[in-house]
Structures are given as structure tokens and as C-alpha cells.
Amino acid sequence: MDFDQLYKEQFPVVYRYLTGLCGNQALAEELTQETFCRAIEHSASCYCSRHHGNTLKVLEAMAGEGQAALIDVTTRRTVRLEGYDCIGFASGIYYGKFQESVLAFARQYLPRGKPVFFVCTYGGAKGAGAKALSKIAEEKGYPVLGEFGCRGCDTFGPFKLVGGIAKGHPDAQDMEKARRFFHQIQDRLS
Ligand SMILES: Cc1cc2nc3c(=O)[nH]c(=O)nc-3n(C[C@H](O)[C@H](O)[C@H](O)COP(=O)(O)O)c2cc1C
Known part of the structure; x- marks a missing residue:
């Protein structure tokens, strides 16, 4: 699976998980993006x-x-x-x-x-x-x-x-x- 596909499929999963953890959608989105960026940067x-x-x-x-x-x-x-x-x-x-x-x-x-x-x-x-x-x-x-x-x-x-x-x-x-x-x-x- 390439990175784009992984990102498309898994972003909502990670985002939901982090929203549940921190209870803040904006922060969860920021953290989710950071999680994926970290994989390549x-x-x-x-x-x-x-x-x-x-x-x-x-x-x-x-x-x-x-x-x-x-x-x-x-x-x-x-x-x-x-x-x-x-x-x-x-x-x-x-x-x-x-x-x-x-x-x-x-x-x-x-x-x-x-x-x-x-x-x-x-x-x-x-x-x-x-x-x-x-x-x-x-x-x-x-x-x-x-x-x-x-x-x-x-x-x-x-x-x-x-x-x-x-x-x-x-x-x-x-x-x-x-x-x-x-x-x-x-x-x-x-
Ligand atoms: C409030 C202020 C103070 C500054 N003080 C200095 C300074 O002490 N020495 C210097 O060489 N340049 C000084 N500069 C110029 C900046 O260091 C320079 O324009 C720098 O490239 C700005 O980077 P930036 O566009 O990423 O903020 C100052 C600029 C500002 C706005």
C-alpha cells in the first residue's frame, strides 16, 4: 500500500481516535496530520x-x-x-x-x-x-x-x-x- 492510499484510508480512523482522546476536533486534526507527516519527515x-x-x-x-x-x-x-x-x-x-x-x-x-x-x-x-x-x-x-x-x-x-x-x-x-x-x-x- 502506498503512502497516499494509507493516508486516505487511515486518516479518519486516527482522527476519530484522537478526537475521542482529547475531545477537541481542531487539535485532533492537527495531531492527526502530524502523525502522518512524521512517517515521512x-x-x-x-x-x-x-x-x-x-x-x-x-x-x-x-x-x-x-x-x-x-x-x-x-x-x-x-x-x-x-x-x-x-x-x-x-x-x-x-x-x-x-x-x-x-x-x-x-x-x-x-x-x-x-x-x-x-x-x-x-x-x-x-x-x-x-x-x-x-x-x-x-x-x-x-x-x-x-x-x-x-x-x-x-x-x-x-x-x-x-x-x-x-x-x-x-x-x-x-x-x-x-x-x-x-x-x-x-x-x-x-
Ligand atoms: C523588531 C525588529 C528588530 C530587528 N532587529 C534586528 C537586529 O538587531 N539586527 C539585525 O541585523 N536585524 C534586525 N532586524 C531585521 C531582521 O532580522 C531581518 O529583516 C530578518 O530577515 C527578518 O526575518 P523574518 O522576515 O523571517 O522575520 C529586525 C527587524 C525587526 C522587525
Whole structure:
């Protein structure tokens, strides 16, 4: 039986089961989708990309290279990350840092011993943006596989007056570098 057929036949069964368990149809649908995605996806990237979707563009380029789940931490209510081989945490850099909700997600949901990687986009400089995440990783004993960063169009505050900085980024070259990074992560896991 191929995956499409399995999905078509078993989705209602799993959905009914989970609705009975949690008593919430919206949550049950989310969990059912996650169950099936988990069967084919190897990595998950938990992200916040609220300014221009720059970070999401980079993650989508990476996800196109392999089976990767993209989890928006600002809308996802709950998640189980145990089944993935590695977990990415990704964000635009806001005031020199990764968005707090990404850090909170890492603290709450990252299972012990799971390899992680970090992705960020920034208007000017990433600075020490991933430092807080690295600290969480270290405290929980996660191996950090790598970190990818590139510039992303920034129209925040005064930059809006000049039409933004890092215009056009992430561009094709950034995307290509992101794909290469993702392959390196996969190679390190195999
Ligand atoms: C509120 C805010 C604060 C920002 N702070 C910084 C910063 O400290 N350093 C920097 O280089 N870029 C900063 N930026 C620019 C973003 O990091 C950049 O545009 C990034 O690509 C946004 O990613 P996103 O579109 O995925 O949210 C800031 C943008 C916003 C909206």
C-alpha cells in the first residue's frame, strides 16, 4: 500500500481516535496530520518569521531538499519532536536575538539528546543571536550540528525611510548556500 492510499484510508480512523482522546476536533486534526507527516519527515524546523517571511523562505529552500517539517511556533499549540532525527530552530534576528517564542519552544519541547541546528536571517548582523539557543542546547546535552545565517530584507524603523536594507535578500545565492548547509547536516547525521 502506498503512502497516499494509507493516508486516505487511515486518516479518519486516527482522527476519530484522537478526537475521542482529547475531545477537541481542531487539535485532533492537527495531531492527526502530524502523525502522518512524521512517517515521512526526518527533520523539523521550529521557526518564527514575522517581519517579511525571510527566514521561512530559507527554511522552505532547505525543506525542498528533503522531507522536513516546518513548525510555526507562533501558531502551533503543541508538538512532539521525539520522532524526528534532528531539530532546527529558526528566526529572524530581532534586537540582536532569536525571537523569544523560539527559545521558549526549545526549552519546552526539545527532547534530550536530539541533534539540533540553527537558522537565522538578519538585516545587518546576526551578532550573538544564537547564543541563547546554544546555551539551551548545552544545558540539555544536545549536539549542535551547525548554524546557518544570511541577510534578510529589513524595513524596520528608520530603514523603512530608505526602502530597507539587505534588499532582495535572501537571494538565489543565499538559498543555494542554505541548501548546501542542509545537505551537510544530513551528511553529518548519516
Ligand atoms: C523588531 C525588529 C528588530 C530587528 N532587529 C534586528 C537586529 O538587531 N539586527 C539585525 O541585523 N536585524 C534586525 N532586524 C531585521 C531582521 O532580522 C531581518 O529583516 C530578518 O530577515 C527578518 O526575518 P523574518 O522576515 O523571517 O522575520 C529586525 C527587524 C525587526 C522587525
